[in-house]
Amino acid sequence: MRDALRKLAERLPLEFRVLYRQFLLRVIDLESLSIEADIPRFLGQFAGVLILIGVFPSLGLLIVSGRPHLALDVLSGMAMHYEQSFLAGSMLMAGLAAVATWDSIFPDRRDVMVLGPLPVRPRTVLAAKVVSSASLLCIGVLALNCGMGIVLPLLTGGIAHFPRMFAAYWFTALAASMFIYGAVLTIQGVTAALLPRRWFLRLSAILQLATFALFLSVWVFQPSFGTVEELAKAQRLGVLTRWPVFWFFGLFNETSGILPISSGSLAPLACLALAAVLAGAGLSLLLCYVRTMKKTVEQPDLEPVRGQRRGLLPVGDQLQTAIVRFSMRALARSRQHRLVYAFFLATAFSIAVSTLTKVATSHRAEPVTPGFLVSTLMMMCLAVAGLRSIFSLPVSLKANWVLQVTQLSAPEHYIAATRRAMLVLATIPVWLTAAGLALCYRPWHQALEHLLILALAGSIMTDAALIGVSKIPFSCSYLPGKANVQYVFWAFAAGFMPLAMSFSRYEQSVLDDPLSYAALVGILMAAAAELWFVNQRRAKAAVLYYEDVEPEVITTLSIGTWYANGRDASADRGNLLNVSKPMEESALGNES
């Protein structure tokens, strides 16, 4: 198999293979990486997260299906639910991959300028671009569905119908992912072709974020149905035709024959939509080949700017203002940073919207609920964690010399400025959002009491996120994989969420009890102050760093320990021959 693939790859043109490899790794900006960066490990970690997300529910389904006396309709309901959620997950993953590689899908100015003078056909460049982006998509779909893609066909089809179910599952998952990927390609390609290049570049960033928010919102708000009756009712009411995930669920139903009811117009709708976006994507690629690449070259190097918007307020002393403004501008103008932070913010935003929706449907002001309390805590956690993670991504390593040359204050001032940036860009906006949401709740004192607790929690999270951070935001090289994303993800899911829920329940119980509330505030204040002092103390002895490196790991064979324990060291001092003898004896002894 491997040899066949290798032989197949060797038949492709050399230019295509070289460019494909280059573009595949360009998902991450290589110029921002640490000298010790390991990209395959980083990509492996993300694939690991997707595999874990896919494998755990598959194992759960497998265990539950093994239970004796399990009703068939329960199993069928679970299978339906999992099929829907994995289709939705695949579509979300495809959408996020397409948005994340937004700039990499079509050749950019750098590609055109670097590759233009070389004897490489534009269509080879374009093909390498598209295939490299599509490869990432395929890896994602495969990683996410590798568990459920086997378990679900096996349970629903048995051994006899496994091949059909298996083929139907993977065909639907790939079709749904291609639909989303093709839709992004179409939107981007058509916009690039229709608009003047300068307008497109301005709109492109907004379009990217809007698409991102759309995918995430659809994923959060789309319904799920666990029984055939519910599904049939939703179909009668026309709910299913509104959500693309059910078009492809209908396609799965038609190709696998899993449901006793007909999916009606859903499967044809899926086929039609897929055909439309594939045609649109093809047209986009053609337009890019014929028109956009030329427009990219013709784009002027310097665009006139009339004036600058004023009104940026100082946020501390001069140094703090400089660092905070630098961070704000990096966040606002660097697409890579904006996108990563948007992922965290969009999740927090979804939580806020769902909280607001629940309140709006009740049509009256209610006492604060644990749901509101936990959602604000999660929003704070997501915003702080998100900002902390992108603080580690540099905007331009080579330009850092200016920060080093102008470092006229002690490192503690820079570290304080970094904390200020975190407060201004994450903690305070989330707190203000929570304050806005708190207007929906009565009595007032409960909402205000929670806002005080949230402020303290924000301070704790900010200082906890900055422990050991002796760097200026966006200025230190990036070491992918160091953060161990999969551990952080599971720590958040299994650690922070249950903790936040328990804390919120307790908080709600003390909101009307002044003594207990005062005790809680006192404890939080003490924790916040302690963390602040710890960071202050560390900052005084800190040295600012601009290069992220792996901690040195020394592997020892414990020979010295054995030697010290097993022999009188002084007796053998200076006689190296004596050292080897007990080692040999020890080895023999272990064998015997």
Next chain:
Amino acid sequence: MLELRGVSKLYAGIPAVNSLSFSARPGEVTGYLGPNGSGKSTTMKMITGLLELSAGQILFDGQPIQEDLIAYKRRMGYVPEEPYLYNHLSGVEYLTMVAQLRGLPSRESAERIEGLLRLLSLHDDRHASISGYSKGMRQKVLIVAALLHNPDLLLLDEPFSGLDVGSALVLRQLIKELAARGKVVLFSSHELDTVERVSSRVVILHKGKIVADDSIERLRSLMELPSLEAIFSQLAVEQDPSSTARQIANLIHA
């Protein structure tokens, strides 16, 4: 006065510069010359404090710079060889950030930035993103950033790189003017004609070692050569240019 005493820098045990000793005095422009890879930029980076020394000492006004690096940085302006800037900022945003990091009063620095940009013909594009700037425009931003705080020591590493003729003439006069006002100017360039016109003294580096350190006049008379170019060719150029050019042409032709 800037003084280097036995300064060496080793990369993985290999010396980039070896036991350099020279000085640059206030009121004069010291030219710092050498072929590619001779260690000029390494020396400049060590003088700015960006690189640590493997051996030796750098003194400014008699004080080792490492003793109080922050106080030293306050008095130093630096134009690096490569125009690395934060591309996501506009010219004026970048310069404002540098002024803030240097702790300059905001009104005074804003006026100074405005004036310098106007004088260097960059005023119209001050709000455009640096990513769109040409090499010359980036160089002007670097020059303004180095001059903003009125430094006592000016380190110029290839400052004419990418500048148009008009701006280069202005910069040439500016370097002389700043030296005449008592500043220490260390100036590295491959444009020997410019160095000859601007500098009073030159330090010539070859393979990490100093091969000449004197006034241009004295070097001319000692070596009995008519120009700095001839002196440089004799001291630091190993190849015969016409022979090498012929060999290259032959190689391509073959």
